[in-house]
Amino acid sequence: MMPRMDRSDGLFLYRQMLLIRRFEEKSAEMYALAKIAGFLHLYIGEEAIAVGTIAALRSDDYVISAYRDHGHCLARGSDPGHVMAEMFGKTTGLCHGKGGSMHLVDAPRRFMGGYAIVGGHIPLATGLAFATKYQALDLVTVCFFGEGAIPSGQAHEALNLAALWKLPVIFVCENNRYGMGTPAERAIALYADVAETARSYGITAERVDGMDVLAVRDVMRKVVAQVRAGQGPLFIEAMTYRFMGHSMSDPAHGHYRTKEEVEEYRKRDPLLLLKQTILSSNLGTEADFTQLEREVGEVMTTAVKFADESPFPAPSELYNEVLAE
Amino acid sequence: MLISYREALNQAMREEMRRNSRIFLIGEEVGYYQGAFKVSKGFVEEFGPQRVVDTPITEAGFTGLAIGAAMAGLHPIVELMTMNFGIVALDQSVNNAAKIRYMSGGQLSVPLVIRGPGSAAHQLGAQHSQSLEAWFCHVPGLKVIAPATPHDAKGLLKSAIRDKNPIIFIEAQLLYGTKGDVGDGEYTIPIGVAEVKRVGHDVTIVAYSKMLLLALEAADQLSREGIEVEVIDPRTLKPMDLPTIVASVKKTGRLVIVEEGWRFCGLGAQVAESVYTAAFDYLDAPIQRVTGEDVPMPYSRPLEDAAIPDKPRVIDAVKTVCGRR
Numbered sequence: 001m002m003p004r005m006d007r008s009d010g011l012f013l014y015r016q017m018l019l020i021r022r023f024e025e026k027s028a029e030m031y032a033l034a035k036i037a038g039f040l041h042l043y044i045g046e047e048a049i050a051v052g053t054i055a056a057l058r059s060d061d062y063v064i065s066a067y068r069d070h071g072h073c074l075a076r077g078s079d080p081g082h083v084m085a086e087m088f089g090k091t092t093g094l095c096h097g098k099g100g101s102m103h104l105v106d107a108p109r110r111f112m113g114g115y116a117i118v119g120g121h122i123p124l125a126t127g128l129a130f131a132t133k134y135q136a137l138d139l140v141t142v143c144f145f146g147e148g149a150i151p152s153g154q155a156h157e158a159l160n161l162a163a164l165w166k167l168p169v170i171f172v173c174e175n176n177r178y179g180m181g182t183p184a185e186r187a188i189a190l191y192a193d194v195a196e197t198a199r200s201y202g203i204t205a206e207r208v209d210g211m212d213v214l215a216v217r218d219v220m221r222k223v224v225a226q227v228r229a230g231q232g233p234l235f236i237e238a239m240t241y242r243f244m245g246h247s248m249s250d251p252a253h254g255h256y257r258t259k260e261e262v263e264e265y266r267k268r269d270p271l272l273l274l275k276q277t278i279l280s281s282n283l284g285t286e287a288d289f290t291q292l293e294r295e296v297g298e299v300m301t302t303a304v305k306f307a308d309e310s311p312f313p314a315p316s317e318l319y320n321e322v323l324a325e
Numbered sequence: 326m327l328i329s330y331r332e333a334l335n336q337a338m339r340e341e342m343r344r345n346s347r348i349f350l351i352g353e354e355v356g357y358y359q360g361a362f363k364v365s366k367g368f369v370e371e372f373g374p375q376r377v378v379d380t381p382i383t384e385a386g387f388t389g390l391a392i393g394a395a396m397a398g399l400h401p402i403v404e405l406m407t408m409n410f411g412i413v414a415l416d417q418s419v420n421n422a423a424k425i426r427y428m429s430g431g432q433l434s435v436p437l438v439i440r441g442p443g444s445a446a447h448q449l450g451a452q453h454s455q456s457l458e459a460w461f462c463h464v465p466g467l468k469v470i471a472p473a474t475p476h477d478a479k480g481l482l483k484s485a486i487r488d489k490n491p492i493i494f495i496e497a498q499l500l501y502g503t504k505g506d507v508g509d510g511e512y513t514i515p516i517g518v519a520e521v522k523r524v525g526h527d528v529t530i531v532a533y534s535k536m537l538l539l540a541l542e543a544a545d546q547l548s549r550e551g552i553e554v555e556v557i558d559p560r561t562l563k564p565m566d567l568p569t570i571v572a573s574v575k576k577t578g579r580l581v582i583v584e585e586g587w588r589f590c591g592l593g594a595q596v597a598e599s600v601y602t603a604a605f606d607y608l609d610a611p612i613q614r615v616t617g618e619d620v621p622m623p624y625s626r627p628l629e630d631a632a633i634p635d636k637p638r639v640i641d642a643v644k645t646v647c648g649r650r
Contacts (some may be wrong), residue, residue, distance in 0.1 A: 062397065095430035105429035112396060113429060117420050123386050124421060127393020134349070134375065134399060154416070157386025164381070321431035322465055324489035 005214060007283040011292065013055060013213050014274050017047040018296050020071045021271060023080055024244075026300050027070065027087060027101075031248050035308070036087045039116075040101050043071035045243035048270035049174050050075040052216025053142060053236075056224050062110050062128040062141040064121055067102035068174075068242075069114030072144055076111040078104070080299055081306035090310035097313045098321065118179075119152030121145070122171070126158045129169035129233075140227045141169045147237075148179025150194050151187060156201075159235075163201040166232035170223055171198065173237045174210065180246045181256040198235035210238030211268045214277070241265040326509055331501040333475035334364050334440075337482035338402060340511060342372055345400065348486060351378040351391055352404030352441075361406045362442060362501050388414035388439065392422050392491075395437045402486065405441030408495055409455050414439075422491035423466030438485045440494035442501070443471070444535055444585045445622055445633055454622035454629075456586035458534075461493040462563045462595070468516060469562040471495040473537035475505035477560050480514030488516060497535040519566035521573065525553035528643050529573040531596055532583040533559055536634060540583050543639040552647060562592060570596065571603045578609035579646040583639055588616035613642040 005013075024042045031040050043050070050071040054063065065072040073083055078094065086093025087101050094106055102116040112128060115121035125143030132139040149155050150173065162169050173194060177184055184191040195205035208219045216238060223234045243266055244252050253259045278284040328336070342348045349372075354361045356369040356379040369377040380387040384405065391401035405411045411418065422435045445454035461469045468490055472478040478496070485492040522537060523544050532540035537558045544554035555573050559565050574580050580600055582593035593614040600612060618632040644650045 064393075093430070095428060095432065098430050099428045103428040105432050107429065107432040112433070113425070115421070117416055120389070120416050120420055123389020123417065124393035124396065126386070127390040127395070128397045129393075130390055131394040131397030131399045134394070154385050154389065157383040158389070160381065160383065161386050161390055321427050323468075324426060324431075324434045324436075 004218070005283065010274070010278045010283045011288060013051055013217070014271065014278065014289070015292050015296065016051040016075055017213060017271050017274065018292055019080065019299065020047045020050065020074050022296050022300050023070060023074060023083070026304060028248065030088070030304065036101065037089070038100055039067070040248045041068040041246065042242070042244045043068055045265070045269070046174055046176060046210065046240045047071055048213035048216055049172065049210045049238045049240060050144070052213040053172055053220045055217050056220035057140070057142065060110060061139050062112055062132070064112040064125050064128065064141065065114045065144040066118065066121060066146060066149065067114055067116040068146065069102065069104050073104045073106060073111050073114070076106060076109045078106040078109055078111060080303035084303045084307040085310050088307040088310070089312060090307055091313040091317070092306070092310040096317065096321070119145070119149040119154040122149065122155050122158040123161070125169050126162045126167050129162065129167035130165065133168055138228050139168065140224055142172055143169060144172045144174060146179065147173055147175040147177070147184055147188065147194050150197055159198055159201045159203060162233040163203050166230070168227045168230070169233045170227055171233065171235040173235065174240055175237055176240045176242045178242070178246070178256065181250070183256065195235055195237040203233050203235050205235035205237065207237045207239060210240035211270045211273055213270055213274050327504050327506055328475055329501065330475045330478050330496070330503050330505070331362065331364055333479035333505070333507055334482055334496065335366060336507070337479045338365070338486070339368070339371070341483055341486040342376065347398065348400045348402065349376040349378060350402045350404060351380060351387055353380055353382055353406045355379060355404050360404065362498065364501070365404065384410045384414040385417055388417040389421065391437055392417055392425070392435055395435045396425065396433050400436045400486065403437065403439045405439060407453055407498070408441050408443035408457055409453050411439065411441070411457065418461070418467065418491065418493070419464050423464045426490070427466060434489050435491045436489045437491045438482070438494050439492070440482070441496060442498040443495040444497045445629065446498040448624055448626055448629055450624050451621035456584070456617060458495055458562055459586050459590060459592045462592060466491065468492045468564065469495065470516065470560065471534040471562055472560055473500065473534050473558055475503070476507050477514060477520070477558070479507050480512050481516065481560060484513045484516050487513070495534065499535055503538070514560070517561045517564045517566055519557050519559045519569040521555060521569070522558050523554065523556040525555035525577070527553045527577055528579040528581060528646055529555045529557060529570070529577045530581045530583060530639070530643070531557050531559065531570055533562065534585070536583045536585055539634060539636060539639055543636050543643065546636070547640060547643055552643060552649070554643060565596070567599050567603065571600060574600050574604045575607045578607055580608070580612045581615065581639065581642045581646055582612065583615045583634055585617050585633060587619050588614065589619055591616050610646040610648065613646050615639050615642045
């Protein structure tokens with residue numbers, strides 16, 4: 001399928017990916033400065049999946065993710081300042097500092113959270129979809145997870161329930177080839193075609209180039225329409241690669257993959273690919289990209305300043321929000 | 326109106342489901358089979374399969390699905406065929422249901438009831454005879470209810486269904502057939518309020534669920550021997566109504582706690598700690614605990630009987646705190 005894109009559209013997609021890229025780079029910087037603590041899993045290299053997928057959704061559709069969730073949250077439109085403040089543990093954070101990097105939630109934007117037990121949020125996605133179907137709403141739910149979740153029992157239980165009850169959920173498997181330091185071929189029996197897992201439950205599944213934001217959006221537009229029309233769940237395997245380590249505690253390459261391998265994948269950097277397409281299609285110029293860099297740079301400067309200047313929560317906040325009144 | 330514990334639960338769910346179309350019942354055999362213990366008898370006929378949802382044997386999957394549905398505004402009642410199977414879904418109840426409100430900074434809520442029979446019946450073996458309430462009580466973000474009588478079961482289940490939080494509602498298999506008066510009109514019982522089931526002045530017994538019946542039998546016999554026991558049923562295990570227990574202990578000066586669960590880290594240990602802290606100077610004797618034995622439940626009847634609290638052990642404990650042994 002030929003990608004459909006005009007100038008503003010192309011520059012919008014690029015800007016979204018650039019925002020995530022610069023946000024993640026700034027996060028790493030802030031981690032080094034000890035402004036951010038705990039676990040920090042960067043999405044660098046995988047931006048096209050979040051941006052391409054979410055660009056095909058309506059604002060009232062549900063999105064849920066795992067712990068590498070900054071990109072999905074930002075692509076959903078969350079304010080970078082509030083996301084950064086959450087990672088700083090500040091009271092102005094999306095979750096008042098109670099969630100952190102792995103547990104971002106932006107309910108008004110229907111970003112229903114990042115979850116950090118591998119596979120554990122996939123049943124939640126079927127539940128969001130169950131609720132929309134129960135209420136006869138024409139909403140879809142998108143569930144992002146890594147290929148590392150595929151062997152988990154909860155993933156299989158969720159796939160079975162989604163297929164059994166024809167739930168309007170789209171499973172988006174971000175196959176970045178490694179579950180932490182373990183390559184897929186040492187973890188997944190069907191590593192060469194993990195989408196086969198979904199097919200074994202009768203779910204239509206297809207693979208897409210997860211470095212190509214236009215390809216992702218095209219396939220998602222098709223799939224979202226099918227699911228919204230009531231055809232039941234669908235499964236997309238987006239082939240991608242993370243350019244950084246699993247988290248901040250490991251380097252980009254070393255024990256489990258080589259520098260050469262990382263460099264090879266960096267040639268297919270999703271930002272680079274889209275930029276080349278925009279330039280070669282005469283939809284934009286270098287000046288446009290310079291302008292976008294400047295804009296996003298300003299957004300990030302403002303976001304970090306906001307997070308930095310925001311107060312930490314008072315200890316008296318500790319017991320708030322454990323239970324609903 | 327004299328009805329069984331089973332019928333009381335049935336009435337509670339039926340009345341609430343008639344009031345609110347967002348409530349649905351989900352679990353194994355809840356629909357066409359009428360419930361493994363016939364608690365949902367007649368439900369699929371009245372409410373239809375959309376609201377009385379039979380599931381495959383996939384506790385983590387359907388508990389997670391229910392949590393997701395709750396996040397999207399529905400109010401699920403999850404029936405576990407037995408609470409033992411709740412262990413399979415523990416990731417969902419502990420990592421998701423209990424934490425989602427807090428992690429999201431109060432943006433999301435999980436109004437959900439997870440209910441089913443706990444504790445031993447007769448010779449069901451080690452995997453089907455467990456009293457797991459202490460596990461759930463340990464987790465911030467969950468409320469835990471374990472009613473002993475049909476009246477309490479009905480009133481508390483209705484309150485649980487109207488609550489905005491995830492609630493573990495533990496029934497007892499051997500209580501399903503017990504009868505009690507539930508009156509004629511509609512009523513609810515507030516969560517977190519204990520009830521003095523028998524007034525006395527010599528010693529306080531705290532007992533809940535099936536153990537309440539044991540405590541009352543023991544109190545009858547002790548009364549004939551000149552010891553007047555005050556029996557308190559907390560009914561809600563978390564949040565527990567400690568003021569009512571402490572007030573009674575201040576009156577009697579003696580406390581026996583009866584629970585079917587294992588002794589080590591059992592619920593009674595927490596009750597004892599709370600009472601020692603609040604009323605140490607009022608105690609005339611060390612608190613006694615009567616508990617299940619710290620073994621996997623054996624199958625053979627004499628061994629099973631040895632593992633579960635019985636009337637002689639309760640009487641013995643009361644006499645010990647009274648210095649009459």
